[in-house]
Amino acid sequence: MNAFWIILTGSLVATCCSLLGCYLILRRMAMVGDAISHAVLPGIVIAFLLTGSRDSVPMLIGAGLLGVLTTFLIEFFHRYARVQADAAIGVTFTWLFAIGIILISVFAGQVDLDQECVLYGEIAYVPLDLWITSGGLSMGPRTVWTLSVVTLLIAFFIIIGYKELFLTTFDPAFAAAIGISTSLWYYLLMTAVSLTTVASFESVGAILVVAFLVAPPATAYLLTDNFKAMLVISVIVGILSSIVGYYLAVWMDGSIAGAIATVTGIAFTLAFLFSPTRGILLRQKRVQGVSH
Amino acid sequence: MILQVENPVVEVHDLTVSYDRKPVLWGIDLTLPAGALVGVIGPNGAGKSTLIKAMMDLLASSSGYVRIFDQPLKQVYNRISYVPQRESVDWDFPASVFDVVLMGRYGKLGLFKRPRKADKDAAMEALEKVGMQSYADRQISQLSGGQQQRVFLARALAQNADIYFMDEPFAGVDIATETAIIQLLRQMRDEGKTVIVVHHDLQSASEYFDWVVLLNMRLVASGPTEKVLTQELLEQTYGGKLTLLSNVGDLLRKQEFPAREKL
Numbered sequence: 001m002n003a004f005w006i007i008l009t010g011s012l013v014a015t016c017c018s019l020l021g022c023y024l025i026l027r028r029m030a031m032v033g034d035a036i037s038h039a040v041l042p043g044i045v046i047a048f049l050l051t052g053s054r055d056s057v058p059m060l061i062g063a064g065l066l067g068v069l070t071t072f073l074i075e076f077f078h079r080y081a082r083v084q085a086d087a088a089i090g091v092t093f094t095w096l097f098a099i100g101i102i103l104i105s106v107f108a109g110q111v112d113l114d115q116e117c118v119l120y121g122e123i124a125y126v127p128l129d130l131w132i133t134s135g136g137l138s139m140g141p142r143t144v145w146t147l148s149v150v151t152l153l154i155a156f157f158i159i160i161g162y163k164e165l166f167l168t169t170f171d172p173a174f175a176a177a178i179g180i181s182t183s184l185w186y187y188l189l190m191t192a193v194s195l196t197t198v199a200s201f202e203s204v205g206a207i208l209v210v211a212f213l214v215a216p217p218a219t220a221y222l223l224t225d226n227f228k229a230m231l232v233i234s235v236i237v238g239i240l241s242s243i244v245g246y247y248l249a250v251w252m253d254g255s256i257a258g259a260i261a262t263v264t265g266i267a268f269t270l271a272f273l274f275s276p277t278r279g280i281l282l283r284q285k286r287v288q289g290v291s292h
Numbered sequence: 293m294i295l296q297v298e299n300p301v302v303e304v305h306d307l308t309v310s311y312d313r314k315p316v317l318w319g320i321d322l323t324l325p326a327g328a329l330v331g332v333i334g335p336n337g338a339g340k341s342t343l344i345k346a347m348m349d350l351l352a353s354s355s356g357y358v359r360i361f362d363q364p365l366k367q368v369y370n371r372i373s374y375v376p377q378r379e380s381v382d383w384d385f386p387a388s389v390f391d392v393v394l395m396g397r398y399g400k401l402g403l404f405k406r407p408r409k410a411d412k413d414a415a416m417e418a419l420e421k422v423g424m425q426s427y428a429d430r431q432i433s434q435l436s437g438g439q440q441q442r443v444f445l446a447r448a449l450a451q452n453a454d455i456y457f458m459d460e461p462f463a464g465v466d467i468a469t470e471t472a473i474i475q476l477l478r479q480m481r482d483e484g485k486t487v488i489v490v491h492h493d494l495q496s497a498s499e500y501f502d503w504v505v506l507l508n509m510r511l512v513a514s515g516p517t518e519k520v521l522t523q524e525l526l527e528q529t530y531g532g533k534l535t536l537l538s539n540v541g542d543l544l545r546k547q548e549f550p551a552r553e554k555l
Binding site (some may be wrong): 007026109160161162163166167169170171173174175176177178179180221224225226227229230 | 312345346348349350366369370372373374376381382385386387388391392395398399401403404406407430431433447457
């Protein structure tokens with residue numbers, strides 16, 4: 001049963017991250033996902049200090065606000081201070097993450113958190129933190145419930161805003177010219193990334209979140225030329241990586257999150273080598289085929 | 293030679309646009325007539341693209357206002373279409389030609405609604421107009437420059453707008469595409485649409501446009517082509533750029549002795 005809960009947790013995180021990651025990599029903003037996943041730390045700590053509990057809702061709100069603040073700061077430094085986009089990202093998230101670490105160390109006695117947990121997570125403990133109803137009924141791990149709700153929200157967001165997200169990602173100037181607000185959809189997307197990050201951080205940690213945000217979408221990008229197919233393939237790659245990664249970790253008796261992230265990297269490498277359209281080994285044939 | 297018109301479709305009043313507090317467009321007062329094929333012409337860095345972007349509110353202006361169909365822009369979004377510069381998007385994006393053309397219908401659809409059959413028909417019809425119907429399922433990364441430009445044009449046509457802003461639609465396209473595009477633009481004008489085109493080739497300008505706007509950070513001239521494309525006004529626009537001035541000379545000679553028949 002533990003294996004089931006762990007794989008389910010990994011798969012839910014993989015689903016949210018892979019879906020959102022498709023938009024991030026096509027906007028050339030994959031590293032904004034990285035930044036958000038680290039910069040939400042002070043939001044989590046402050047929410048914890050204010051409420052005194054590890055309840056999910058205040059933490060989601062705290063992290064969501066910090067995520068939007070992060071994207072806003074990155075935009076602000078880039079646009080108004082004329083700092084390069086990657087420099088703006090680097091300055092913003094290291095600074096916010098550092099504030100989170102200071103808060104944790106200063107309030108160490110009151111905060112049941114540590115930065116190791118935020119970075120690496122501990123997916124193996126997921127089955128231990130059960131949601132027990134007042135009647136004493138066990139409903140399964142709490143994280144799975146939180147992640148299921150977040151996954152549904154993300155899926156709902158992408159279904160409702162499919163057209164707008166697609167258009168503002170492909171051609172923001174045209175979108176703005178026909179009256180679709182590019183900044184609204186940008187901030188909605190970034191809020192979704194923040195929610196996903198914070199819902200995942202306890203279980204899988206920021207590093208696996210980044211791996212899921214980038215590697216499955218990049219793999220899918222190499223495998224298809226159709227955006228809807230890219231969304232689906234990237235979710236499949238994410239889920240398969242969770243399953244294979246779990247058994248790899250059991251076999252090696254090593255870190256589960258580490259093994260899953262490794263498998264996402266292997267999936268990308270395979271696509272890079274063997275993709276029928278863009279893989280370096282098979283692409284040669286196609287070019288010859290087209291230029292006959 | 294700045295001619296203001298009665299009942300303009302586009303009215304630009306005292307428009308100033310700055311990048312980093314450095315003005316790139318100064319006090320533009322401009323009105324454009326309905327049903328005209330308008331060329332916006334000037335040297336590199338004259339602010340041609342900036343002007344049409346500011347007209348559509350894609351760039352913030354430091355002063356002035358723009359009214360289209362005598363209304364603020366926000367109320368006429370679905371009557372306006374835009375063909376951005378081809379290089380402004382990533383053509384490796386996972387999308388088909390049809391996906392891109394269908395985007396022209398998004399503005400009218402609004403949130404929650406998926407494209408219906410009528411929208412798909414309109415997109416297909418637009419593809420036929422640019423002669424690309426057989427490419428509907430083609431991946432956009434497999435298109436040539438001219439085909440990319442036709443796809444962008446088809447997307448704008450699918451919108452069925454009343455006013456079209458086009459940023460360098462003739463840049464880097466083959467001659468067949470250029471001819472096809474100009475014929476299409478003339479057809480649109482004849483249907484009463486207003487088409488505003490950023491263009492940098494002086495030689496074809498006199499042939500293509502009914503109305504010309506000469507721009508070099510300030511508005512130099514705006515009026516019917518034959519009144520605006522004069523040596524004096526062109527020198528004012530391109531002033532000091534000698535290589536360009538010799539081109540102007542070429543142009544004027546060609547005007548006297550047309551090298552090719554008007555299309």
